[in-house]
Amino acid sequence: MKESLHNLRNEALALIQEARDIKEINSLKISFLGRKGKLNEYTKKFSELKKEEKIELGQLINELKKAIEGALRRKERSLKSDQPKKTDWFDFTLPGKRPEQGHLHLVSQAIAEISDIFEKIGFVRVRYPQVEWDWYAFEALNMPKNHPARDEWETLFIKAPPHKKYGQMVLTPQTSSGQIREMERLKKPPIKMINIAKCHRRQQDITHTIMFHQFEGLLIDKNISIANLKGVLDYFAKSFYGPERKTRLRPFHFNFTEPSFEVDINCPFCLGKGCRTCKSGWHELGGAGMVHPNVLKASGFDSKKYNGFAFGFGVERTFMMRSGIKIDDLRLFYSNDLRFLWQF
């Protein structure tokens, strides 16, 4: 009897272990522990046994019952936890969710495009420091100390001891300081530079940010004329904005160029005729001019032998003037608002 109960135990535990679902567990429960189950077959034999044998068999049957019940409970629990919950199901045919992917900031995109356009006609891309000496930012650009024109740059000064030769330290207010640095670096013409860098000014409203970017072109060689400047500006306008766009030079004043101009681009809607958006037909892009002899001299160049032109535009404003772009507030560029950035 003992051996037979031992075999029954092995059989029950093996079958429970192999059960694949709750249905099988329930039928094993009935077949081993049910009223007509295999365990009850043994209790039926009680009447044939002596008192001591009854006690022993009773204990064995109880132990086996507990072992089978325990095994059934554990298996049931493990089958339930293995089963996928309703929410785990998914439809394989549904289109997948793409992980969000970032992209270059629109200013970085514009800088890459601008560099490309100028590199195609032989300009060399450079960048010069964001923290600059007074000498490069103003003095060498023909703006001596206390010159009123310096006020126009609304400069941010760095609290640091001034340099003996170069003076006060400032946050670069314009990429024109790169003209001096590039002439110092190359020492002799020809020079074809496109300097794109961060600039800082004490200005903040819908058309100004404290930090912005400028791109500065400089060409120095022999016998350079305003026609060369105009040709390069028109080439840029057509490459960046489209073949129907062109530039216009308006007389202006900068200390570091003579003559100086403000550069306008024709409006994308009326192409220069004048409409509700532009009024005059033109939008201002930036400044330009023929490099002042004093700037050439300050950089160690012979101003009688060499001359050239320079221009400096804001990257953000240049980008905003593209047709199809409508950005009402320049500060949006640096607001870190993804709803804005996702559009570019």
Ligand code: FA5
């Ligand atoms: C200059 O900075 C001259 N250095 C440009 C130049 C270079 C003239 C070479 C002659 C020869 P201006 O201050 O106008 O000029 O600035 C040029 C452009 O920079 C502006 O037209 C505008 O597009 C951009 N800009 C200036 N200040 C800001 C600002 N706070 N926020 C955004 N863009 C600005």
